[in-house]
Amino acid sequence: MxxxxxxxxxxxxxxxxxxxxxxxxxxxxxxxxxxxxxxxxxxxxxxxxxxxxxxxxxxxxxxxxxxxxxxxxxxxxxxxxxxxxxxxxxxxxxxxxxxxxxxxxxxxxxxxxxxxxxxxxxxVSDEEIEMTDWELHDFAVQVTRARVTEKLKRPIQYYNGDPGIAPSVIFEGESGPEWIVVGAARHPQRVADKPEQIDEIIAHCKNIGDVGYFASVPVISANDGIFDPARASVPLWRGHGLRYGFAGLELLWKKRDHPLAMMRRMLLKRP
Known part of the structure; x- marks a missing residue:
C-alpha cells in the first residue's frame, strides 16, 4: 500500500x-x-x-x-x-x-x-445498485477532507479515494505535512477497522509528515434509522441519501511533541 x-x-x-x-x-x-x-x-x-x-x-x-x-x-x-x-x-x-x-x-x-x-x-435505469467498497471509501475520504478544511482550516495537499492506497489524505499542518489513514464502515458496524497492514503503513508514512491519524467514518442509509447493530440495515444504494458519523482523528504516530495533534479529535468531532 x-x-x-x-x-x-x-x-x-x-x-x-x-x-x-x-x-x-x-x-x-x-x-x-x-x-x-x-x-x-x-x-x-x-x-x-x-x-x-x-x-x-x-x-x-x-x-x-x-x-x-x-x-x-x-x-x-x-x-x-x-x-x-x-x-x-x-x-x-x-x-x-x-x-x-x-x-x-x-x-x-x-x-x-x-x-x-x-x-x-x-x-441509466431504475435498478438499485449497491455502492462498492471503493465508492464507500471515497465518500469517507470526502467527509474527512471536508472536516480538515472546514474545522481545522488547513489546506489539502493530497487525497486518494482508492481503498488500497494509504495515506488517504495529506494536509498542510502548522509545522509541516500531516497524514490521515481513512476507514469506512457500513451499518451496522459502528467503527471502521484499521487496515491489516497498519504497522507497515505507519512505517511508510513516517517519511511523509510529522503526525499521522486514523479517521473512522461509519455510514448508514438516509432511509435507515439510528445506528443499531441488532437491526438489519438498508443497503447503501448508489445515488441515494447517506448519513455518517465522524468521531475525529485518532493519533497513530507523531515524530515529536506536537500539542496540536492532541486537539484534533476535539476540533473535528461531528456535532
Whole structure:
C-alpha cells in the first residue's frame, strides 16, 4: 500500500481538460450530472468522472493527433471502472485553431472496451445498485477532507479515494505535512477497522509528515434509522441519501511533541 507518485502534465493538457469538462457539463445540465472527479489532483486513474442516476462513468482524455502529454494510462482507467462497477470511457479531443473540442458525437464519449460512441443517459435505469467498497471509501475520504478544511482550516495537499492506497489524505499542518489513514464502515458496524497492514503503513508514512491519524467514518442509509447493530440495515444504494458519523482523528504516530495533534479529535468531532 504505497502512495502513487503525482502524474506530470503541462498547461496544454489543462486547457484540453477544461474544454472536456465544460462540454460534459453542458450535456449533463438537464440530466442531474454529479461530478466525482472534477479537479486536476493526481493520481490520474481517470481524468474526469461523474455519476448519472445509478451509473458511474470514468473518462480518459485522448489527443487524436497524439501530440499532447497525457497523465495516467488505460490500465488505471480500467482498474477504477472495474473496482467501482462503472463504465470506462474514452473522450477523444482535437486542437483546432487554438480550441480543444470533442471528436465523438453527442456527449463525446466512446466505450473504452468497444470503441463505440454511446449516450450515457441510455445506460441509466431504475435498478438499485449497491455502492462498492471503493465508492464507500471515497465518500469517507470526502467527509474527512471536508472536516480538515472546514474545522481545522488547513489546506489539502493530497487525497486518494482508492481503498488500497494509504495515506488517504495529506494536509498542510502548522509545522509541516500531516497524514490521515481513512476507514469506512457500513451499518451496522459502528467503527471502521484499521487496515491489516497498519504497522507497515505507519512505517511508510513516517517519511511523509510529522503526525499521522486514523479517521473512522461509519455510514448508514438516509432511509435507515439510528445506528443499531441488532437491526438489519438498508443497503447503501448508489445515488441515494447517506448519513455518517465522524468521531475525529485518532493519533497513530507523531515524530515529536506536537500539542496540536492532541486537539484534533476535539476540533473535528461531528456535532
Amino acid at each position: 504505497m502512495m502513487r507518485d503525482p502524474d506530470v502534465f503541462g498547461e496544454e493538457f489543462v486547457l484540453c481538460w477544461l474544454a472536456a469538462a465544460r462540454s460534459l457539463q453542458e450535456h449533463g445540465d438537464g440530466e442531474s450530472l454529479n461530478w466525482i472527479k472534477d479537479d486536476l489532483h493526481a493520481p490520474f486513474l481517470e481524468h474526469l468522472s461523474f455519476r448519472l442516476g445509478n451509473q458511474l462513468f470514468f473518462i480518459r482524455l485522448e489527443d487524436v493527433d497524439q501530440r499532447l502529454q497525457i497523465p495516467g494510462d488505460p490500465i488505471g482507467l480500467n482498474y477504477i471502472a472495474e473496482s467501482c462497477n462503472g463504465v470506462a470511457c474514452l473522450m477523444p479531443m482535437r486542437l483546432r485553431e487554438g480550441e480543444w473540442t470533442p471528436q465523438a458525437p453527442g456527449w463525446g464519449l466512446l466505450d473504452a472496451k468497444s470503441g463505440r460512441s454511446f449516450d450515457p443517459v441510455m445506460l
